[in-house]
Amino acid sequence: MDDQTTEAGASHKQPLIPRLPETRRLALRPPLQRDLERLYSMAVSSDNAYRWRYRGTTPSWDTFHRQLWDGVLAQYLVIRKNDSAVLGLVTLYNANLSSGYTYASALSTPEATGTGLVLEGLFLLLEHAFKTWNLRKIYFEVPEFNLDQFVSATRRGYVVEEGRLRDHETLLGRSWDLVFLAMYRDMFDNGPQRIIDRLRME
Amino acid sequence: MIALPSQEFVRSLILEAADGEHALDEISALELAANLWHHFRVEVPPEMLVGAVRTDRVHAAVVAQLLTIDAAGPLDCDSGT
Numbered sequence A: 001m002d003d004q005t006t007e008a009g010a011s012h013k014q015p016l017i018p019r020l021p022e023t024r025r026l027a028l029r030p031p032l033q034r035d036l037e038r039l040y041s042m043a044v045s046s047d048n049a050y051r052w053r054y055r056g057t058t059p060s061w062d063t064f065h066r067q068l069w070d071g072v073l074a075q076y077l078v079i080r081k082n083d084s085a086v087l088g089l090v091t092l093y094n095a096n097l098s099s100g101y102t103y104a105s106a107l108s109t110p111e112a113t114g115t116g117l118v119l120e121g122l123f124l125l126l127e128h129a130f131k132t133w134n135l136r137k138i139y140f141e142v143p144e145f146n147l148d149q150f151v152s153a154t155r156r157g158y159v160v161e162e163g164r165l166r167d168h169e170t171l172l173g174r175s176w177d178l179v180f181l182a183m184y185r186d187m188f189d190n191g192p193q194r195i196i197d198r199l200r201m202e
Numbered sequence B: 001m002i003a004l005p006s007q008e009f010v011r012s013l014i015l016e017a018a019d020g021e022h023a024l025d026e027i028s029a030l031e032l033a034a035n036l037w038h039h040f041r042v043e044v045p046p047e048m049l050v051g052a053v054r055t056d057r058v059h060a061a062v063v064a065q066l067l068t069i070d071a072a073g074p075l076d077c078d079s080g081t
Helices: A001-012 A033-043 A061-067 A117-132 A146-154 A186-189 A192-200 B005-016 B026-040 B055-066
Strands: A024-030 A072-080 A087-095 A101-108 A135-145 A160-171 A174-184
Touching: A024 A117, A033 A061, A033 A087, A033 A101, A033 A146, A061 B055, A072 A117, A087 A117, A101 A117, A101 A160, A117 A135, A117 A174, A117 A186, A117 A192, A135 A146, A146 A160, A146 A174, A146 B026, A174 A186, B005 B026
Parallel strands: A101 A135
Antiparallel strands: A024 A072, A072 A087, A087 A101, A135 A174, A160 A174
């Protein structure tokens, strides 16, 4: 009984019902039917046409709709809280929960690209992933032409390269490697977790 | 009375966030924004910090935010300055 009382008392400070993580300015919410047009537009926008999944193609509406949830463990829109603007999409996919890993990806609106906003949203997704499932590590599947975006994370020890498929893709007249980066739980705890903890402090 | 941070302290935060790089990238900007909030409870949007290299501009934005004056424009700091 004492323990229950203690737990009940503690609940004033920390809700017993887990919620999706958020920072002071950003939140995550699942994509809804009404978001699909916006997501399609993001996926095939000039900034993302080659960087994300479709490599310069424009899939049919039905194909896009179906593939949006292919292999997905969880995915959320990154939302700015003060105006509910959609900034991007962050996704966990190809999970193997018995082996303790999943893959993660992020897609930005053109307006949010390069601002750090969707990166903050990605950190929230990673926190959600590590707290919800017994994951050992999260992979990022990075075409060589996207690798610049991970230089700083690699240097800081937030991710480590664990695999590389040489000349895996041919695009825009040349071959590119496909690189597999991994973020282990302790890497997340010592880096991104510390940053978002500070960003959410009141 | 507001305790304003010294330029030296802001500079140390920038250098820590930049982690040896010439300018702040997205991760560095997020880290600096987190540290500015942690130390001063001043909210400088990371998107204003991406690319920043000059201490005085960041310092001015922090001070402006502390004084609740809008920080004017992005911290557009030319590389090499």
